[in-house]
Amino acid sequence: MDLFSPIRIGNYPLRNRIFMAPMTRCRSVQNNVPNDMMARYYAQRASAGLIITEATQISTKGIGYPYTPGIHTPEQVQGWKKVTRAVHDQGGKIFLQLWHVGRISHPSFHNGELPDAPSAIKPSGSIYTYEGMKEFVTPHALTIDEIKSVEQDYVQGAVNAMEAGFDGVEVHGANGYLIDQFLRDGSNHREDEYGGSIENRARFLLEIVKAVCSAIGSDCTGVRLSPSGTFNDMKDSDPKLHFSYVCEKLNAFDLAYLHIIDALEGDIRHGANVVDLSVLRKAYNGILIANGAYTLDRGNEAIKNGLADAVAFGALYLANPDLPERFRSHAELNTPNPDSFYTQDEQGYLDYPTL
Template structure:
């Protein structure tokens, strides 16, 4: 039988009813990093997804780099997220929390004037989104060797709080130019200690973080996201195919619930990405593989039928189509997303997109 987007799938500890995954989507609607009742409505509306991966969620105050993003580092956050997990579970949905540290993609405004942290003191090109508007990125402070255990502990503690909040699992965000991705790539990591230089050294922090999170949750309830071809947030590497093949091969030893790969986007190619062939990583990875990156229904079916992926994560389509699974099944027209409401705001462009009648 040829698998499709509608074929059930075993993902770690869970049997998903379909392979249509809600990708993590930053929406900036959590004042003081605290999730709201409106967010509970938003996620509940989308619970027919095979799996919901929440918007990226800061694991500590140091991890914040955008206004009004949610956190998972206080008991108040736990209580707020519990409303969301309960809402999703009431609709028989499955939901993982994405654990996030932005690293250098931040600004002193978020840290009482202190510099953001990174593997190396290299400023990214571009601007930070702050409460005071767009501001140029600053040169971050390189993390000292003795600080790295505290980074691992931030992930461990956030993973523990996610469990208390009632999530079904967690996804480690090691993509899109944020802290763990910054350690992997030599364009942002020019350390000369045991966390820089060789593939093994650059992978070390991700390995330690993954082990810490697995210790909390068990490997069958942990996913991990990578963006091998990504240029977002001024990312680059001299040999991404070799690097990410190594990383993926190392991750096999964890037997994670899934690996989530962001495929090369048109914007990456425009910015000179060295594209890593998905087939190369599919061959290197032995477990369940999710892919995302501008897929439509037909391309999603094809990726699964061809064996390039086991499931497909959809982002923008889920912003505007809370009932995306039903629309795909009926080949129904899709709502068009309103990009002006993606980040911040109220229910408009968030929970008011129409369902099929």
């Protein structure tokens, strides 16, 4: 068994285990609506076993970066229909990643209102806005009623995604965004049922997952976590213990998959407090996707050893639309150009050559 072996995710038989990881690309230039350029981009990569889209806002309060897509207006749903249709026409499968950035935002995105977070703790650093770089602010700590409302935004986002033709959704619980902020004791200092113990800090994620599974089916629902991550000023006193607990609790939902950002070899760009993937593999019984600087050989090794059932590739897929074909023939790979990762035109987006 290797990356080229077929696999079943939920009710979907997939042709390989080479998945496309979610990657923000900032091409939704009009009202955060997906466009024809994005449809072509994803269709070019439809030979992936599964495409997971770039992070997609579930509400206006979920916005934290310019030109990123949403799934909370009728126009955005219609825009995504172009994408799903284009991918399905090429025989591909595609899940949408549901996103709320939480405190990793700025009032300029929210008509002057503070970003939301589990606790009023300002992250270090700054963020890119439509007006340039801005220092992070101290966020608004969500009330219980507001937490329940945000959970419903995730559900509505999932329902909207299925209306847009997606095969499923991935709940984004990674990389220092809202769900991750609830999970970590460095960003969650609450003293109610959503803070304190890991059982309480995991409550927000688990309630979202339960509600999304009830709305669209567990076979169409995945979750992404970054147990080792320190990106966006993430800190945790015992990530091994805490994320083992979360993985064990996710077993109850019979998810399509659990997607883990694996930092075993270190994440140079974001930093890492490494939780070994084997620890999480032991805790989670279902389909596990690994992501994080994987190569063809390292991916095959992870599958052979049972550490992962599939591997999601990020920058390699960005630069190589035909990545499975290149892997199979051991062809030379295109080199990603970071200068065009977050620009707004076709250069560095649609023009990477295929074999």
